[in-house]
Amino acid sequence: MSVTSITNTRQYLTFQLGNEIFAIDVSNVREILEFTTVTKVPQTPEFMRGVINLRGSVVPVLDMRLKFGMTITERTVNTCIIVVEVSFEGDTTVIGALVDSVQEVFELEPEQIEPAPRIGTQLRTEFIKGMGKRDDQFIIILDVDKVFSSEELSIAQGIKGEPERMAV
Amino acid sequence: MNHMADVQSEVYKEEARELLVVLEDSLLQLERSPDDIELVGQIFRALHTIKGSGSMFGFDRIAAFTHEVETTFDLVRNSEIPVSKELIDHTLQAKDYIKLLLEAPSPDEAPCEQDLKTLIGSFNKLVSDHKEAKTQPPPNTSTTITSAQGASSSNTPAGLVTYRIRFCPASDIFLTGTNPLFLLDELQILGECKAVAQTNALSSLEEINPELCYVAWDIVLTTDKGIDAIRDVFIFVEDTSAIHIETVDNPGGAAVEEGYKKVGEILVERGDVKAEELKEALGEQKRIGDILIDKGIVTGDRIASALAEQEQVKEAREKKAKEEAASSIRVAAAKLDKLVDLVGELVTVQAHLAQKANSQADPELVLISEEVERLTGELRDNTMSIRMVPIGSTFGRFSRLVRDLSKELGKEIEMTTEGAETELDKTVIERLNDPLVHLIRNSIDHGIEPPGAREPLGKTRKGLIQLTARHAGAQVHIEITDDGAGLDSARIREKAIEKGLIPPDAEITEKELFGLIFAPGFSTAEKVSNVSGRGVGMDVVKRTIDALRGHIEVESEQGMGTTITLKLPLTLAIIEGLLVEVNKDYYVLPLSSVEECIELDHSKNARRQDSRFVNLRGHLVPYIRLREQFGVRGDIPDVEQIVVTGSEGNKIGFVVDQVIGEHQTVIKTLSRVYKDVDSVSGATILGDGTVALILDISKLSQVGRCEGNA
The missing domain is CATH 1.20.120.160 (HPT domain)
Structure with missing residues (x-):
């Protein structure tokens, strides 16, 4: 059984968080950067690591490990920021995803992708577009629009932001 | 469609x-x-x-x-x-x-x-x-x-008037679908008309581009319809084509004095006129000129001197017309925004280059870097000036408002404006419109008294509202002055106590008291009209001005009138900032709100952590520790710095680790992901490429004040 929303052959970029391999559709990926200096923005949750200077524009960076309930990403030679374009409240926004390492780009046929299992992953199922199978290994294909949706980013902010808003 | x-x-x-x-x-x-x-x-x-x-x-x-x-x-x-x-x-x-x-x-x-x-x-x-x-x-x-x-003889159709029209169509006139011959036909309808084609621009047959127009026309038209009727014929081509309309002869009813003028004009023309053209008008020209000289009213010398003067005036006018034609090009605002963005990036890169060059100790590189710095500065100033538009157009809109409102309220009001040529950033002007409308409405409704009430007070029946705009350093001050009733400080005090804004025994200055009129829900108007008095609005005005990084000041004398001054920055794209550091993170405070920097020495203050005040020349100034506010970990240095800001007339200090210095801050918007973060108003990129956050002082002060009260 394949995933209905995926109908043609697509290319995916894989990256690693801890021991797990994830993939995102390359059409969402704008570029991959080395880990640079990140400026923390106050009153934001821990997984929102801060902002970086991407050739003159200020781009937010999210720590994927923290977002998915792992420990904070440590800086190594392989640490990368994947710059993705996501649709945020109807507009295209650029967001950086901090990951342990970037692997490769490969093609997957629609029939190679299976729906997300209901149980068995630490991840919330709505983040998962499907499970790709490659060399007997399962790869979690992420739905970036869901992972970086305004609810995901603002609910977390709301908890910390609430007292200030009340005060104003 | x-x-x-x-x-x-x-x-x-x-x-x-x-x-x-x-x-x-x-x-x-x-x-x-x-x-x-x-x-x-x-x-x-x-x-x-x-x-x-x-x-x-x-x-x-x-x-x-x-x-x-x-x-x-x-x-x-x-x-x-x-x-x-x-x-x-x-x-x-x-x-x-x-x-x-x-x-x-x-x-x-x-x-x-x-x-x-x-x-x-x-x-x-x-x-x-x-x-x-x-x-x-x-x-x-x-x-x-x-x-x-x-008043103007050329406009009135007093009998038959002869005009000379020189019509030089733009060479690409056919591309806009206009046939110049149709225009000539239209002229024919207006009256007796002779057209002579000027074909000297025509080149040889091989070189002719059949899609271009090479012909110009000199037309002599005698009509009783007036010059405007002729202009109307050319109304759709006047922007692109050169059209000169001159009165050649006005035999019907023009005053004698104008006769002199005519001769002068004709003489001027005689200087640059072409033979064919001359032939057309020769009869009339000779006749009037001769008559005047024959009668001995004007000597030949006088005509010659008048000729020189006229020529100069004409040249000046033509030059001006040319300047006007060249001085405006319509550009989409988005393109300008893009340009400002690019210049902002260039300023950042240049700062990086300067930093690098100074650390390399290579004189040649330093030279290049300095040259780039100079050019970048000029480019930045020029780009910013492109976005500047005079405030006059906004002022113009208000005269209608004043006219309609004073009629509606039965008041007699005159509005004068000053400094309409003062330039402000386009975005600032656009956002300024609503607050100004509100303030002017207030002046008309609450400020200026009805004519009947003004006269016993020894004032003129007509109330006066003055709008003034002027530059003051890196700011623009806009004043709205009325000579109305002024603010009643006793009444404001009463109302403020009633609304619980100040305690009944509060000792506050008049200035602070006037500041209260910007509090939400505050209105001293006895009755609510549909114009104003509902107490919504003044707080909105304040919020808008705050958002533009501006300040409002109110001065008023009871019975004499009120002056409200809006102090606004010239532009929103670049500000002067003060760069500070907290635990290796950099922040920028808008320099316009910074008053001074003082040291906070913990050894002297005996580490009184619960104290949130510092003694500044006898005044207690509350302060906020950015470290705590932003939840920054790490060791607190022994000597911290307090940046004292004068936000909204109340001094408040911000404790930082270190003050770095002034910084030309190119404002970048933070991603929408951070829309809920209100203590930060934007970001900027430092010379070394890292990002520093721009703090919103008024928001931070509010947060601090609320925590202090709680």
């Missing part, structure tokens, strides 16, 4: 909006000087273009309605209807209605059908009233005509 038509109708709408502004402006001017025929001409041309282009792009309703108004103004232009208050009232209403039609979602929709009928009715009445008046000719009608003639 297809895409092309969409684009065209957008262009039309934009053009029509501008014309409506011109129309309103001219109408209000005409009200002040009803004899100005030039203004009537301007109004007529605006109406004519709105109508003409309207029917071209399918805005038939606008075209039909504007036609009615235009017809009336045609009569005004011909001095058949006098300029009256009703006429201006109706035309202003008509302008509003055209605007309504223009903004309607579809050109076929007609909002407020009823209004339309009333308006057309009132225009028809104006016309028919005039016709009745004409059947029993009252003496004053004829005086209007003669006085109008005196």
Whole structure:
């Protein structure tokens, strides 16, 4: 059984968080950067690591490990920021995803992708577009629009932001 | 509607909006000087273009309605209807209605059908009233005509007048679908007309591009329709083609004094006239010139000197016309924004380069870096100045507001403006409109007393509102001054205590007291009118001005009037900032709110962590620790710095690890992901490429104050 929303052959970029391999559709990926200096923005949750200077524009960076309930990403030679374009409240926004390492780009046929299992992953199922199978290994294909949706980013902010808003 | 038509109708709408502004402006001017025929001409041309282009792009309703108004103004232009208050009232209403039609979602929709009928009715009445008046000719009608003639002979169709028209079409005139021959045909209808083609621009047959127009025409036209009728013929090509219309001879009824002028003009022309042209007008020229010299009224020398003067005036005028033509190019605002962004990036890169060059100790590199710095600075200033527009257009809009409101409220008010040429960033001006409207409404409604109440106070019946704009350093100050009742400080105090804004025994200065009128829900007006008094608005004004990084100051003397001053930054794209550091993170505070920096020495203060005040020359100044506010971990240095800011007249300090110094801050917006973070208003990129956050001082102060109260 394949995933209905995926109908043609697509290319995916894989990256690693801890021991797990994830993939995102390359059409969402704008570029991959080395880990640079990140400026923390106050009153934001821990997984929102801060902002970086991407050739003159200020781009937010999210720590994927923290977002998915792992420990904070440590800086190594392989640490990368994947710059993705996501649709945020109807507009295209650029967001950086901090990951342990970037692997490769490969093609997957629609029939190679299976729906997300209901149980068995630490991840919330709505983040998962499907499970790709490659060399007997399962790869979690992420739905970036869901992972970086305004609810995901603002609910977390709301908890910390609430007292200030009340005060104003 | 297809895409092309969409684009065209957008262009039309934009053009029509501008014309409506011109129309309103001219109408209000005409009200002040009803004899100005030039203004009537301007109004007529605006109406004519709105109508003409309207029917071209399918805005038939606008075209039909504007036609009615235009017809009336045609009569005004011909001095058949006098300029009256009703006429201006109706035309202003008509302008509003055209605007309504223009903004309607579809050109076929007609909002407020009823209004339309009333308006057309009132225009028809104006016309028919005039016709009745004409059947029993009252003496004053004829005086209007003669006085109008005196004002400008070229505009009045007093008998037959001969004009010389030089029409040089733009070479690409065919591309716009215009056939110049049709224009000549139209001229033919106006009166006796001779056209001579000027073919000297024609090149040999092999070189001719059949899509370009090489021919110019000199036309001599004798007509009784007036110069405006001729201009109307060329109305659609006047922007691109060179059109000169001159009066050659005006035998019917021109005063003798104007005869002198004519001779002068003709003599001027004689200097640069071509043979064929000369032949056309020779008869008349010789006759009048000869007569004058024969009669001994003017000597040949005098004519020669007049000629020199005239020539100079003419040259000056032509030069000015050329400058005007070259001085405006329409550019999409988005392109300008992009340019400002790019320059902002360049400033950042240049800062990086300068830093690098200074650390390399390579004199050549330093030289290059300095050159780049100079150019970048100039480029930045120039780019910023492109975005600057004079505030005059906004001021112009208010004269209508004042006029309508004072009528509605039965007050007599005159508005004067000063410094209309003061330039401000386009975005600032756009956002300034609503607050200014509100403040002016307030002045009219609460400030200025009715004429009956003013006279016993020894004031003039007419209230005065003055709008002033001027530069003050890196800021622009906009003042709204009225000579009305002024603010009643006792009443404000009472109200503030009633609303619980201040404790009953509070000792506050007058300035602080006046500041309270910007608190939400505050209004001292006894009764609520539909103009103002609901207490919503002043707080909105304050919020808007805050968002523009500006300040409001109120000065008032009871019985004498009120002055409200808005202090605004020149631009929103780049600010002067103070760079500070907290645990290796950099922040920028807007320099305009920074008052001073002092040390916070923990050894002296004996580490009184619970104390949140510092003694500044006898005054207690509260402070906020950014470290705690932002939850920064790490060791606190022994000596911290307090940056004292003067946000909203209340001093508040921000404790930082270190003050780095001044910084030219190119403002970058934070991603929308951070829309809920209100203590940060933006970000900027430092010379080494890292990002520093710009703090919103007024928001942070509010947070601090609330925590202090809790």
